[in-house]
Amino acid sequence: MTELSELLAEDAIALDLTAETWEDAIRLAGGLLESTGVAEAAYTRAMVDSVRDNGPYIVLAPGFAFPHARPSSAVRRTGMAWVRLATPVEFGSRANDPVTLxxxxxxxxxxxxxxxxxxxxxxxxxxxxxxxxxxxxxxxEVHAVLRSENDHEADKSDQAEAPHDPPREASSSGVARTRDHILTVCGNGLGTSLFLKNTLEQVLDRWGWGGLISVEATDTVSARGKAKDADLILTSGEIARALGEVGVPVVVIENFTSQKEIDAALRGSYDI
Structure with a gap:
């Protein structure tokens, strides 16, 4: 697997830039992808269009947005861009606006x-x-912090005590019966759903359930067909509205980096 510092080149990092709107903020990041040879201008347009079509689901945590689009011929190689804004920008996320990163x-x-x-x-x-x-x-300096990330662990204050027993029966308001499978869903099945999948798997591993419940990141179209084989779906509010009724509980997560929030969501769904 490729590390963050390998995908995010130093010349793809820009600090204290000014953006008037969320579209401008995404275009600033897209411009860095273009200038470093990661992607073409069409990919920047696709990132903007994805938010226009699906809403601000890319605002994953307070102050943080993670724009992306589906793989296409406009992507030359896998890479990332980092933009810190001089003034926060509203993306339309009730829980996590305004965005600075x-x-x-x-x-x-x-x-x-x-x-x-x-x-x-x-x-x-x-x-x-x-x-x-x-x-x-x-x-x-940013890149140096990224290179040193492997020497640190995530903040433990965001974790709750782990239950000891795996789920078998759930509450009548949650999972009807356990299939030992959870879907994380975003518009493209590539970025935010993987981000949420990673945090969810950290919670399951801490509980000792990592080998008992599988997690699959997918997109909205695929999720409708896969829902019948899942216990529940975790996603953003915007994607939950786009999914509609899929036959299994759809749980909205506001902060995709919060193990505490996901821990609470699992406990409620599995009646722990």
Whole structure:
């Protein structure tokens, strides 16, 4: 798996840029993908269109947006761009606006960047690392923090005590019967759903359930067909509305980096 610092080149990092709107913020990040040879202009347009079509589901945590689009011929290689905004911008996310950090992803497939996304989630939940990133004054300083990420662990204060027994029967308001499978869903099945999958798997591993419940990241179209084989779906509010009724509980997660929020959602769904 490729590490975050490998996918995010130093010249794809820009600090304290100005954006008037969320479209401008995404275009700034897309421009870095273009200038570093990761993607073409068509990919930047696709990232903007994805938010126009699906809403601000890419705003995954307070102050953080993760624009991306489906793999296409406009992506030359898997890579990322990092933009810290001088002034926060509203994306339309009730829970997580305004945004100050925009990290864009362009991927050729759904596998090479998974470890980088685990690292990114760790950065966003580690108070010490996030403070160092916020204090960085140059792209070189940001990149140095990214390279040092492997020496740190995620903030444990966001974790709750783990249950001991795996789920078998759930509450009447939650899972009707257990299939030991959970879907995480986003518009493209590539970026935010993988981000949520990573955090969910960290919770399951901490509980000791990692080998008992499988997690699959997918897109909205595929999720409708796969729902019958799942216990539940975790997703954003925007994608939940787009999915509609799929025959299994759809649980909205506001902060995709919060193990505590996902822990509570699982407990409620499985009546723990």
């Amino acid at each position: 925009v990290v864009a992803l362009a991927a050729t497939d759904s596998s090479t960047h998974q470890q980088a996304m685990v690292s990114l989630a760790t950065l966003l939940t580690d108070d010490e690392l996030r403070a160092r990133l916020d204090a960085a004054t140059t792209p070189a």
